[in-house]
Amino acid sequence: LEEHVHQASKMDAIGQLAGGIAHDFNNLLTVILGNLDVLLTQSAPDAPQRELATAAQGATVRAAALTQRLLGFSRRHQLDWRPTSLNALATEVVALLQRTIDPLIRLETALAPDLWPVRADPTQLTQVLMNLCLNARDAITGAGRILVETACVGDAEVRLPHGSSARPGDYVRLRVTDTGAGMTPEVKARIYEPFFTTKEVGKGTGLGLAMVFAIVRQHKGWIDCRSEVGAGTRFDIYLPRLAGAPALPPDAAPATQVPTGK
Numbered sequence: 169l170e171e172h173v174h175q176a177s178k179m180d181a182i183g184q185l186a187g188g189i190a191h192d193f194n195n196l197l198t199v200i201l202g203n204l205d206v207l208l209t210q211s212a213p214d215a216p217q218r219e220l221a222t223a224a225q226g227a228t229v230r231a232a233a234l235t236q237r238l239l240g241f242s243r244r245h246q247l248d249w250r251p252t253s254l255n256a257l258a259t260e261v262v263a264l265l266q267r268t269i270d271p272l273i274r275l276e277t278a279l280a281p282d283l284w285p286v287r288a289d290p291t292q293l294t295q296v297l298m299n300l301c302l303n304a305r306d307a308i309t310g311a312g313r314i315l316v317e318t319a320c321v322g323d324a325e326v327r328l329p330h331g332s333s334a335r336p337g338d339y340v341r342l343r344v345t346d347t348g349a350g351m352t353p354e355v356k357a358r359i360y361e362p363f364f365t366t367k368e369v370g371k372g373t374g375l376g377l378a379m380v381f382a383i384v385r386q387h388k389g390w391i392d393c394r395s396e397v398g399a400g401t402r403f404d405i406y407l408p409r410l411a412g413a414p415a416l417p418p419d420a421a422p423a424t425q426v427p428t429g430k
């Protein structure tokens with residue numbers, strides 16, 4: 169219980185701090201980009217400094233993207249709430265990732281046919297699922313499998329985590345399981361901390377799961393992680409069912425059922 173409360177208030181503090189810093193940083197980056205732009209337009213096409221200015225411009229654009237991600241933490245960010253089908257979202261994300269993931273890694277879905285809708289910001293949830301899948305990919309060396317599943321979890325089955333602010337009720341579960349390297353308990357204890365990463369410099373920012381944690385909390389849900397070194401990792405995201413929602417139009421909720429295979 170204490171751990172969860174501690175993590176939550178730490179995230180609040182970090183969220184505020186990150187929001188403030190990101191905001192100021194963005195203003196400064198705008199000035200830098202503006203000046204670089206002037207430099208580039210005013211220099212001769214063959215000026216040797218052009219290459220340096222172009223490199224600086226590239227780095228500044230990347231820095232701007234990073235602060236944008238930090239801004240995602242802060243509450244100032246307006247969310248776009250709407251009835252959302254996690255099946256449609258999962259289908260989209262998996263189709264997108266399928267093209268970029270090593271063919272040795274099987275990326276599969278097993279989606280519940282009559283999944284309840286949730287009230288969510290689809291862009292944020294796309295981020296959540298992308299982050300989980302990309303982490304799963306990174307955990308696999310050589311061949312492996314990533315499975316994305318959805319399920320309805322009725323009130324009676326729901327086991328609220330200790331210390332969370334989640335309420336009893338029906339939930340929709342989004343599960344991502346991988347056959348990757350797994351985590352030691354020491355690593356697992358720190359994964360939601362901003363800037364905690366075990367990946368080499370340039371590969372990981374350590375912001376992915378911190379963002380996932382913040383987004384899931386904004387959605388009044390919670391996250392559960394099981395992991396075993398050498399066996400793999402399973403992330404469960406629970407989001408409250410959108411009660412009294414009209415049925416989603418069929419095109420928004422493809423009942424895609426991809427066989428899970430062997």
Ligand code: ADP
Pocket residue numbers: 299303304307346348349350351355359360364365366367371372373374375376377378401
């Ligand atoms: P990043 O991916 O940039 O390192 P994250 O916050 O997304 O940042 O993840 C933090 C750390 O958690 C990772 O560096 C990795 O050690 C661990 N991790 C996350 N997901 C998995 C997974 N599916 N399998 C094994 N380790 C994981």
